Amino acid sequence: MDLLEDDNGSNAHDYTVSEISGAVKRVIEGEFGRVRVRGEVGRVSMPRSGHMYFDLKDDRAVIAAVSWKGQVARMQVRPEEGMEVIATGRMTTFPGQSKYQLIVDEVEPAGAGALMAMLEARRKQLAAEGLFDASRKQPLPWLPEVIGVVTSPSGAVIRDILHRLRDRFPRRVLIWPVAVQGQACAPEVARAIRGFNAMEKGGPIPRPDLIIVARGGGSIEDLWGFNEEEVVRAAAESTIPLISAVGHETDTTLIDYASDRRAPTPTAAAEMAVPVRAELAAWLSEAQTRMMRAARGRIDQRNQRLRDLARGLGRPETLTQPARQRFDMWSERLGPALRTLVLRKNSRFAPLAAQISPNLLRRFIRDRAREIDGFATRLAPAPATRLRRARQEFEQLSKRLDSSRQRMIGEAERRNREGAQRLSALSERLARAPRTRLDALEDQLDRLDRMRQTLGYTETLKRGYAVVRGPDGVVTSEKMAAKQPGLEIEFSDGRLAVIPGGGGTATPPSRAKASKKSDPGPDQGSLF
Template sequence: MDLLEDGPTGNAHEYTVSEISGAVKRVIEGEFGRVRVRGEVGRVSRPASGHMYFDLKDQGAVIAAVSWKGQVARMQIRPEEGMEVIATGRLTTFPGQSKYQLIVDNVEPAGAGALMAMLEARRKALAAEGLFDQGRKRDLPWLPEVIGVVTSPSGAVIRDILHRLRERFPRRVLIWPVAVQGQACAPEVAAAIRGFNALAPGGPVPRPHLIIVARGGGSLEDLWGFNEEIVVRAAAESTIPLISAVGHETDTTLIDFAADRRAPTPTAAAEIAVPVRTDLANRLGEAALRMARAMQARGEARAQRLSDLSRLLGRPEALVTPARQRFDLVSERLGPGLRMVVVRKRAGFAPLAAHVSPRLLRQVLVNEARRIDQLAGRLRPAPGARLRRAQQDLSMLSQRLEAARQRSVADVARRNREGRAQLAILDQRLAQAPQMRFILLRERLDRLDRMRQTLGYRETLRRGFAVVRDAEGALLTTAAEARGAALFEVEFRDGRVTARPQDPPSATPQKPRPARSRRKDPPEQGDLF
């Protein structure tokens, strides 16, 4: 086997990347020095540098366009997404990204774009059905307990909403993950809105009091899912108040018209959804202070009113003097009147005293003593009966206390049995955990070892490749290095072979040499042995 022959080399010139890029740039700028291009404006971006980057597109292609800061300042009309324009400029290339672009210095309007025309027609049709009427819109709850958010769970939008809710007034948030771009966007968003409305109040999953549909900014194509009819109808049919927070402040979609409230950004939607807790606390403190001041002012006003009315009353001496005079007159007649009453009572009592005898009084005393004896007989057994009732009540309470004690002992015993059973299960799992961990680590080690064998260079040798090293063991990667080595070694999958480089080939093309048999040849033939 002969490994010393050179491969065929061509006469084609070797270009550098910069040479190819420069040649392409000269060709494009030479063929299209200044052009006018008609198309629909796609994505528009204007960073802090003042330059403007946008796309020109039609049904089959997209051209990247850029206007520098000075060109933008001289434009009479700024391109906006969805406009159909005629852009004047020159074609060039951008070697840093291996693409071509149009440097635009003037833009003329050419009519509304196809997407914008279709969007406007759809908006008018849905508006004619009354889906955008103000009478359909519901008031937002002042402080919702549960807020449902329809958005992508992995984007920055949900993080901004949760962060702003935590800052203003923490609420419970339910996230319904959906695709916010692409073909799956519209059906998933509509299903999420209807899913939140289908939740039953008081169920295992709480029903939101407010829904926020949110997405970050993007081009008209990126936001097109929120212009679909299925999404607009789902938003209009929602019985739960809904806030639309799709795109940035300049982006407008059809769901914004059907929603009960439109927020310019997702962060603004969180600000609309809940008030600021510290502001509420401050307002409450101010209201309490105003109430205290009002009560104090009202008390002072009543006291002043009472003082004013008291001045209209007469002097107490003037009010008391006539009454005191009348009392003196009556008191002078009281003594004779009492004596007259005593005389009259004595005169009436004298006939009655004549009929009262000692026998009658003794009979009255006997009757009263008999009545007292009857009452004492009834009173004597009362303490015993009361004591018996108290003993019965104590016995009943003792029985109930014993039953409660037995139940408590039984509960403690049952919990002890359950704890021992759970402890046995945990002990068994703990005993099995090291063995399972060892098995998992062994499987992982086997997988890594198989990967090592698969990615090793010996697997490459088995596919027919070889590794060439010089006499010191250094790798030889080019034919020039192999010619310069006095002796080199070739490693195959089943062993290594030592070889010498052959003499340089003559200028006259030679026919391919037939494969040599594995036999001992003279050294000058370049034999591998």
């Protein structure tokens, strides 16, 4: 046979797997290079590495697509499942899984119709969650102290807003610079809204009373960042009233539905935020004039009413003249009445004064002194009597207490004796318990050992039985014994090695097995 030919008689070259894979890779990359593929986005996954993996499919085929982290960051529109797109990239292969794939660096919607369909589907989804409900809308502050503006710091939008606020009513403005289009737009706008809400009241940076999210006009692709779900959710979660002013009057984005008020233009948003100071001053002046005119008219009306009522009351002299006349009459009668009263009281006091003399008073004082002396005489021995009675009561209590104490001591001694007796009995039982337990365990161990000996096969050997072993273990049948090169029979008093079909003794099977490993010759009889 020719040495260059294989077993099948063919002299074809043997390719390695890597050679075939590399050839396929060169063919695909050289044939297609950079391509634009139109299809529907299927499964989309984005692991923690930042790369994006998705499928492009139509009704008959599927192409795996991948965008690396840097390419994803530069995408204007990110593919979403069910979205029809035109993906631009280059075809290549992935040898690790034997598949071809499209490396995508740019994605664009396949026409405005597909983009609007996706936008409408997202709007319905967010509306179903209640993010656009009117009950969530907050009233705008009438005159905010601080206004936060989320927009690009270099565009004309911020200049229009500041100019309009300066003309109407100058306020403090905080600008949070963001990208207003491109891949960084959505995360930066959402972060700005949440950042304004996270500020503390009374902090080093004042917290806005109102937020304006603004951007100039543009195509639907330029405004797409304000249709992203994270921006809509951030606007709906804002506790600070928010005005959306994205695009021109005809442009509508999803943030307009979630905001508390939509402005057709950024300039209109500034007009919604603050009133006109000149108009407000004129209104205040007019209101002040009307208030002063109303107050003056009210005072004049009250004065006229007072004068009308005063005319109905009559003259004051007419009202007080009867009272003055009654006062004069009673004042004339008061002097004679007082003199008559004094005379009457004197006439009643004179008989009583005649009965009262100094001797009567001295006798009264003397009688009262004797009563006081009697009380003092009776009061002098009272403390000693009270003390003697208290001492007697104390002695009686002391005797009762001594007897009670003796009784309690006796009772305690009796309980101590009984406790000592019980403790002694328990100590004796405790001392006997280990020995009793050990004896019981020894008896149980003896019974188990006797049972082990009875159930063991050595007892069976004593009754005339034997155990036959071969090189591979116990032999239980005549057929197994005939196949063994040597046998070992164990009796109750020893072991005997034999050869099946012959007489005499032989090498034990355990030794025969070891010899068999060391000598691989065909003559097995030499082992015994």
